[in-house]
Amino acid sequence: MAVDRSEIEKLAVLARIEMTDEAAEQVASSISDVLKLVDQLQAADTDGVAPMAHPMDAVQRLRLDEVSESDQREKFQAIAPATENGLYLVPKVID
Amino acid sequence: MHNKTIAELIQGLRNKEFTSRELTQHYLDRIERLDSNYNSFITVTKDSALAQADAADQRLAAGEAPDLCGIPIAHKDIFCTDGVRTSCGSKMLENFVPPYNATVVENYLAQGAVMLGKTNMDEFAMGSSNETSYFGAVKNPWNTDCVPGGSSGGSAACVAAQLAPAATATDTGGSIRQPAALCGLTGLKPTYGRVSRWGMIAFASSLDQAGPMTRTAEDAAIMLNAMASFDSKDSTCIEHDVPDYTAELNNSLDGLTIGVPAEYFGEGLNPAIATAVNAAIETYKKLGATIKEITLPHTDLSVPAYYVIAPAECSANLSRFDGVRYGHRCEDPKDLNDLYCRSRAEGFGDEVKRRILVGAYALSSGYYDAYYSKAQKVRRLIKQDFVDAFDPAKAGVDIILGPTTPDPAFAFGAKSADPVAMYLEDIYTIATNLAGLPAMSLPCGLIESENGELPVGLQLIGNYFDEARLLNVAHQFQQVTDFHQHTPPGIA
Numbered sequence: 001m002a003v004d005r006s007e008i009e010k011l012a013v014l015a016r017i018e019m020t021d022e023a024a025e026q027v028a029s030s031i032s033d034v035l036k037l038v039d040q041l042q043a044a045d046t047d048g049v050a051p052m053a054h055p056m057d058a059v060q061r062l063r064l065d066e067v068s069e070s071d072q073r074e075k076f077q078a079i080a081p082a083t084e085n086g087l088y089l090v091p092k093v094i095d
Numbered sequence: 096m097h098n099k100t101i102a103e104l105i106q107g108l109r110n111k112e113f114t115s116r117e118l119t120q121h122y123l124d125r126i127e128r129l130d131s132n133y134n135s136f137i138t139v140t141k142d143s144a145l146a147q148a149d150a151a152d153q154r155l156a157a158g159e160a161p162d163l164c165g166i167p168i169a170h171k172d173i174f175c176t177d178g179v180r181t182s183c184g185s186k187m188l189e190n191f192v193p194p195y196n197a198t199v200v201e202n203y204l205a206q207g208a209v210m211l212g213k214t215n216m217d218e219f220a221m222g223s224s225n226e227t228s229y230f231g232a233v234k235n236p237w238n239t240d241c242v243p244g245g246s247s248g249g250s251a252a253c254v255a256a257q258l259a260p261a262a263t264a265t266d267t268g269g270s271i272r273q274p275a276a277l278c279g280l281t282g283l284k285p286t287y288g289r290v291s292r293w294g295m296i297a298f299a300s301s302l303d304q305a306g307p308m309t310r311t312a313e314d315a316a317i318m319l320n321a322m323a324s325f326d327s328k329d330s331t332c333i334e335h336d337v338p339d340y341t342a343e344l345n346n347s348l349d350g351l352t353i354g355v356p357a358e359y360f361g362e363g364l365n366p367a368i369a370t371a372v373n374a375a376i377e378t379y380k381k382l383g384a385t386i387k388e389i390t391l392p393h394t395d396l397s398v399p400a401y402y403v404i405a406p407a408e409c410s411a412n413l414s415r416f417d418g419v420r421y422g423h424r425c426e427d428p429k430d431l432n433d434l435y436c437r438s439r440a441e442g443f444g445d446e447v448k449r450r451i452l453v454g455a456y457a458l459s460s461g462y463y464d465a466y467y468s469k470a471q472k473v474r475r476l477i478k479q480d481f482v483d484a485f486d487p488a489k490a491g492v493d494i495i496l497g498p499t500t501p502d503p504a505f506a507f508g509a510k511s512a513d514p515v516a517m518y519l520e521d522i523y524t525i526a527t528n529l530a531g532l533p534a535m536s537l538p539c540g541l542i543e544s545e546n547g548e549l550p551v552g553l554q555l556i557g558n559y560f561d562e563a564r565l566l567n568v569a570h571q572f573q574q575v576t577d578f579h580q581h582t583p584p585g586i587a
Binding site for chain 1: 331
């Protein structure tokens with residue numbers, strides 16, 4: 001299946017990636033090539049086949065609901081672009 | 096010293112032929128003198144390497160040191176290293192200094208191994224040529240006009256150029272085996288869940304697996320002994336005993352059955368590679384193995400299934416790079432959405448963006464069943480092909496053998512403008528990631544190509560958790576051949 005520029009622009013919004021019109025045009029063409037490749041899947045007979053998410057069909061391990069980590073806020077926030085009083089700073093969201 | 100294997104270096108340290116400090120300094124000097132030719136390192140950790148070497152020398156002098164104590168190694172820049180920049184080959188993480196170590200890094204530190212530095216790679220491990228790295232392409236030591244393969248191209252180039260005796264790497268669709276093949280090395284991708292993914296920056300979580308890049312199968316076994324562990328911090332790690340992977344290296348191959356899939360020798364395979372792989376089959380017959388033709392009928396669907404599943408998982412995994420908690424943030428965002436959109440547009444390169452968008456498409460409402468769900472069903476069919484091949488009631492083989500790649504190393508730019516041509520480079524490696532099986536590549540020849548004399552990779556695929564046998568089968572080949580001892584021109 002081919003995708004056009006407007007579809008790429010929609011996806012770019014969903015994926016939170018700013019994109020110029022020119023870039024979207026280029027990306028549309030290369031992604032259409034990728035989708036042509038993956039369209040080969042449609043010919044496969046998968047009736048009655050269960051989707052596979054883990055190679056050994058393992059399920060999530062559970063653990064007791066106990067505290068296992070110590071407070072490392074300062075260490076983690078030391079590498080953040082902007083923090084104040086233990087909070088991550090972003091542009092104002094609500095006026 | 097740099098032409099020795101890890102097994103030899105371990106003996107050298109114990110026989111006091113050299114100290115870890117001398118060994119480490121020797122490799123650091125080589126990196127400083129030669130790496131401008133290859134660009135295989137993003138970061139060299141000279142001071143901490145020498146401090147680790149001194150600590151290792153003390154441990155060695157006290158006796159009872161683990162195998163890798165004092166052995167210098169390099170880590171792919173995808174493994175988080177406490178206090179050492181971990182870029183994942185991306186502008187997004189150009190200045191990211193993790194506050195913790197990946198479990199793989201921790202496991203080697205516990206052994207007393209010395210970290211020389213962090214190796215270059217395709218951005219977020221997305222690529223088969225190392226051309227997508229924000230830090231520039233890595234050059235193949237066999238011909239510096241050629242790619243080293245990817246995504247673990249820096250790990251491959253530094254070991255091939257003997258700037259490190261071994262390196263860690265990761266393999267999501269062939270990123271250990273393909274660069275190992277293109278650089279004439281031995282590379283092992285273990286069973287999915289054998290090695291902890293904790294602290295390994297995620298690309299496609301149901302496929303990603305770490306493994307070693309070395310010059311011999313014996314070295315790969317020594318490296319895997321330290322690397323493999325059960326880790327409760329990785330929710331998909333499998334609880335399975337870690338054997339001594341060196342214990343079975345010398346087993347005879349008498350009675351071994353090797354399956355050769357017809358699909359791996361079809362159209363698209365370079366004839367010179369087919370010749371080299373066929374010669375390897377003859378070698379195995381002489382070693383006592385029985386060769387059996389098998390079929391893996393869904394092979395053709397592995398690349399299409401992968402390019403739905405891997406981008407889908409990547410689009411989810413890479414959503415964490417938002418410019419808020421760490422990583423690149425744009426200048427003067429006008430609102431929160433602008434912060435996200437511009438930070439990600441500036442931080443990610445073209446291939447990463449392409450895969451995020453393909454993933455977002457495959458997961459979007461209305462397309463989920465046609466793409467993502469369909470690919471996951473095909474994934475089970477691909478796995479079943481292998482299960483049938485190993486099943487004693489069906490084909491009943493012990494090992495599957497074929498080429499690692501359809502072509503030897505190619506020139507820079509040869510495939511970078513055509514993503515689909517680049518994706519097909521991994522046609523023989525991807526199916527084992529989808530199935531979760533262990534596989535390795537080892538050198539099986541040198542061929543004349545338009546880019547000069549280049550190495551060829553032989554791929555061996557094993558059953559789940561059968562790494563010891565895989566290493567045994569590779570080691571026996573290396574006992575009667577010398578392809579793994581060939582070095583790139585100018586390296587000796």
